[in-house]
Amino acid sequence: MPTPHSTAPESAATTTGSAGTSTPAFSPLYQQIKGLILQGLEAGEWRPGELIPSEMELAARFKVSQGTVRKAIDELASENLVMRRQGKGTFVATHAAQQVQYRFLKLHPDAGDLQGEGRAERRILDCRRLRAPAEVARALALRTGDAAMHVRRILSFAGVPTILEDIWLPGHAFKGLTVEQMSSYQGPTYAMFELDYGVRMVRADEKIRAVLPDAEQAQLLNIPGSMPLLSVERTAFTYNDVPMELRRGLYRTDTHHYRNALS
């Protein structure tokens, strides 16, 4: 059995501590196992929605006890990378699961707590390949001028245009994205990204501000230019904190609100 400091069995060791760090970078065994499972997820060994091997199987594969695998999976589950279901197994998390529709959208209607109130209607205004502006390039770890996809769309609830979104994606990973694709797919955009491009958004950061729309934005949302809107700038990441999307949403908050739980 491997010692905590030893190289984890099978494939490259997961060195948690970066070279040059002064601390010895002790990494518990379950963290190394977590890293190995993570590699499997990144490599696509198990696709979103699929069942991963049982704890006993993984324990045998990695030559550790079931308890250690359990703790590794516990962390992956707490980060929403996998979902456990008693009696069935552990599944790779997916944005397509009806369980957690719109995992990243925190806008809720003020009344009628039934989130979704039917579904959002989408209207794609634009979808084209262009050179990434400096700000977009920075967020997506591209060089200014590299190819990027840009999508602009409007989400309406109960027929009322409520969200105006600008989405930027790295060109290399989303070659050939079309208006048809964006509009025909039912369900969350992130689910389509998984299916059609193998890109799984795992985590996101948002910066929120109050702004006034410019003339074009006001016209698109069919609101007066004096109506304040929520500006939500989101950077979404795949595995290993690689940024894969920059999205700027303008939210109407006269009938909806952004809900956040602090703990």
Next chain:
Amino acid sequence: MPTPHSTAPESAATTTGSAGTSTPAFSPLYQQIKGLILQGLEAGEWRPGELIPSEMELAARFKVSQGTVRKAIDELASENLVMRRQGKGTFVATHAAQQVQYRFLKLHPDAGDLQGEGRAERRILDCRRLRAPAEVARALALRTGDAAMHVRRILSFAGVPTILEDIWLPGHAFKGLTVEQMSSYQGPTYAMFELDYGVRMVRADEKIRAVLPDAEQAQLLNIPGSMPLLSVERTAFTYNDVPMELRRGLYRTDTHHYRNALS
């Protein structure tokens, strides 16, 4: 040793399932232990910042294994109710800890990521006892007209008024709160609530909107009435989801932004 279904040892059993539920409400032993520790926290057996008994001691007290206590404490730690420190022990979480200054304030300066940039200067505009308006009463689980404390204050960063806050507190728990108290205490308001009133805010919900200030608000923040602001309506809870504060903040977001991490 107790079986999972048996009444937990020492004091009343923690019945996780509510009466009338169709499910038998099976509650694992570690959840019962968690409930017992929670009772100690609520009762003030250990005060904020204090050390709670070691895992071994608690295991002996509750007649379960150390591992079971560990899992109970793990959950409490993940909910930020206690803080573990290897080699030292487990401490009751407090808003006074310099570790986690302003646990609930998610407004950050745009530049100079050094959060805090010195400290916020506070100016108390008002602090008085009055009858709770309907909306406040609803949020605080009072009856309309019950006594409530109201505080209005301004937070400035680097001399610039940035946040205008209205705070409502249940009158019964915050009798005698004064302007002096609010302004003299250094550090988070929630830390003062712990020290002077024994009220620990454990969790909060926020509803966020973009709004325009009215004339008075604009004047107080020294901004034009056309500048959109973030309206952050926060309900803060003590143990057992008892609401103890309703706070409405107006945030300037031309130099700061509300930051949120999604996962």
Next chain:
DNA sequence: CAGTGGTCTAGACCACACT
């Protein structure tokens, strides 16, 4: 029924903090 995740235990050892 077998297989999965979930709970519980008991004991060993490691890393860290204080004295």
Next chain:
DNA sequence: GTGTGGTCTAGACCACTGC
């Protein structure tokens, strides 16, 4: 050194799912 939380193991049993 002593005591704390942190890791790891191995085995037993429970609860849920589906054949």
